[in-house]
Amino acid sequence: MDTAPLGQTLELLKTPGMLREHMKPAPCIYSQLKLGSETKRPVLEILKSWEKLSGEDMEFLKSDVRFTLVTIPEALAVEQLDGILAELDKNGFKTRQLIVNNVVSEIGDSEFLKEKADQQKRYLELMYRKYSHMHIVVIPLFSHEIKGIERLKQVERSLYG
Secondary structure, three states: OOOOOHHHHHHHOOHHHHHHHHHOOHHHHHOOOEEOOOOOEEHHHHHHHHHHHHHHHHHHHHHHOEEEEEEOOOHHHHHHHHHHHHHHHHOOOEEEEEEEEEEOOOOOOOHHHHHHHHHHHHHHHHHHHHOOOOEEEEEEOOOOOOOOHHHHHHHHHHHHO
């Protein structure tokens, strides 16, 4: 599943903790409130059920989901990986794969592409050293947009061989 840009996704991980913090004073605040005249279900009971559901969701993410990060072989992106991986690890999430996108693989006679490939090579080597425990997949820079089934199949071959 593709998620929002990583900054927003990492912020979402804080939601269960914020809910728990909110729940601490909740008994005093919500104990006398009722939701609607028909159900008379106490608001506190509803909030506790949300907290339970949130905990179950987090446990599912920690035990059954493996994260795949997508990056590019450039300085800032590679520098951010350590922080991202640390944040995911701190929350108990497992990252099993790293996809490195837009890697120059066909240079031809282009000085520009040769220089770009040389620059990317340093970052690729760094990622292979630092993240040797992860499966690293390299996706080439395509000369065209990925639109349509045939072009998606090109990406599929890069991802899965």
